[in-house]
Amino acid sequence: MKNLRNIFLAMTLSMVTSYSFATAPFAKNSLEDAITFEIPPSRPAFKDVSICRLQIQVKTNSFDGAQTDDPVSVRLNARDNPFYLNLSHNDRERNRTDTYDVLTPNVNKIKDIQFIQMKIHGSDGWNVREINLIVNNVTIYTRKFSNGYWLDTDNSKRQDVLYIPVREMSKSSNYRYNNVTGNIWRGPTMVPKSFIDDLVESAVGNSLNDVKKVSWGKKQGKYYISSKRINDNTLRFDLDLSYEVTAAPDVEIDVDFDLVFTCENGVVKTTVKNYKTSRHGVTQYVVKNVLPKLKKALYAKCTGIPEPATKIACYGGVWAVGYLLDFSFDYDDPISGKDIGLNKDCTSALSLNANGDLVLGKKRTNLRNRAQLSKRPKVANSK
Structure with missing residues (x-):
């Protein structure tokens, strides 16, 4: 080879x-x-925890039209290129939870996570109910949207990007050591x-x-x-x-x-x-x-x-x-x-x-x- x-x-x-x-x-x-x-x-300090596995989990809303067939990408660091979330099954369907492994050379420790930037590439709108950031099989950040969050390029009232900065994520109770994250570093x-x-x-x-x-x-x-x-x-x-x-x-x-x-x-x-x-x-x-x-x-x-x-x-x-x-x-x-x-x-x-x-x-x-x-x-x- x-x-x-x-x-x-x-x-x-x-x-x-x-x-x-x-x-x-x-x-x-x-x-x-x-x-x-x-x-x-x-x-180590929580921000210095080395990442062995990095995942994004997304829940699609349950109403008609919430699903999408358009490509969706994610970035977690300013140096990242878009990483496309594309499971083998028909993902991002109504009332479905999908978990994606994200492979990036720029995020080796928790402190390397600068934001979550999720982008839809197309006009088939997608309504997100919840997003989770998972490190080493532990959920360290969760964001729920009471009315859902629309990702769409074909509607002036909607955004094609969902952006969550690290300063917001760091407010999460799991963005530090506690009884849930205590062994995340191992x-x-x-x-x-x-x-x-x-x-x-x-x-x-x-x-x-x-x-x-x-x-x-x-x-x-x-x-x-x-x-x-x-x-x-x-x-x-x-x-x-x-x-x-x-x-x-x-x-x-x-x-x-x-x-x-x-x-x-x-x-x-x-x-x-x-x-x-x-x-x-x-x-x-x-x-x-x-x-x-x-x-x-x-x-x-x-x-x-x-x-x-x-x-x-x-x-x-x-x-x-x-x-x-x-x-x-x-x-x-x-x-x-x-x-x-x-x-x-x-x-x-x-x-x-x-x-x-x-x-x-x-x-x-x-x-x-x-x-x-x-x-x-x-x-x-x-x-």
């Missing part, structure tokens, strides 16, 4: 007809720049398969906005996007896409590829193998343009014991999959008081469990009373 830094060269997409398109929009959205992920030895030791699936879906959905005539297709099976565990380090993905044909039925496109996880010199990397499609041209496009976003979505290098001010750079092809701690999120053995469960090398620890979750870190072998684990506070979540 070619170096990912060369994927933004112009490519040709061949379907029923052939045409070429420039990939410049992807170049400016590239996540190839280095990202730093700080591993704190203790709880990094994950396991990346659930559902999280990886969601990242692939968000990356593909955003990318499809810049591709003429290609969209999510008809569902083949239970999901538009699915993955299954092949072995200890491989997930196999299946994407259902569609190509619009003038004066003829749309062409269904089935894209399959394996995402292989390896650990090289303490760094978790991913490689795409065995990819194929019912329409060859789209494979080269979708897979190669999705990967840059995927590979920077989690951040990090998995090596070393956390020390004060330790910073871990994220290079091309590296997935940051959290601290290499054991399953308890604790730095200390509650019995001996000594550091345990910290790996100097993730090579022997990386694996996909039976559910397809990516697990890092060796199981504890020196904890004599595992019942202690049940007494520890659980990580807060948004539910």
Whole structure:
């Protein structure tokens, strides 16, 4: 597979007809720049919490006409390019709640969130009832609109942008440490398969906005996007896409590829193998343009014991999959008081469990009373 830094060269997409398109929009959205992920030895200030997962959740109002089929994008930082919110199912329908993973290289910590700017690109008005900002699976900001908020470009009395500045968000009781957000700073030791699936879906959905005539297709099976565990380090993905044909039925496109996880010199990397499609041209496009976003979505290098001010750079092809701690999120053995469960090398620890979750870190072998684990506070979540 070619170096990912060369994927933004112009490519040709061949379907029923052939045409070429420039990939410049992807170049400016590239996540190839280095990202730093700080591993704190203790709880940092709330604004300095590192973000492992960033989501926007939106509720559409329930009355007729509240829904929209128009594209919607979001920005959270002045340096962001629009990130298009495009789930595989028919999102933004009446009385529906949709949750989107947002991939941006400019928001690595909570303090990097400068605003929420959500924009509709079209004249099919959309009425928003509620919006939530979710960081590391914890809702830190909620805004409800009693009469709904209209996003529309075809009405002088409405706005095409919903803008919420950070000074307003910071007034939220969850925009600081409390009993809900108390563990928001702790990094994950396991990346659930559902999280990886969601990242692939968000990356593909955003990318499809810049591709003429290609969209999510008809569902083949239970999901538009699915993955299954092949072995200890491989997930196999299946994407259902569609190509619009003038004066003829749309062409269904089935894209399959394996995402292989390896650990090289303490760094978790991913490689795409065995990819194929019912329409060859789209494979080269979708897979190669999705990967840059995927590979920077989690951040990090998995090596070393956390020390004060330790910073871990994220290079091309590296997935940051959290601290290499054991399953308890604790730095200390509650019995001996000594550091345990910290790996100097993730090579022997990386694996996909039976559910397809990516697990890092060796199981504890020196904890004599595992019942202690049940007494520890659980990580807060948004539910």
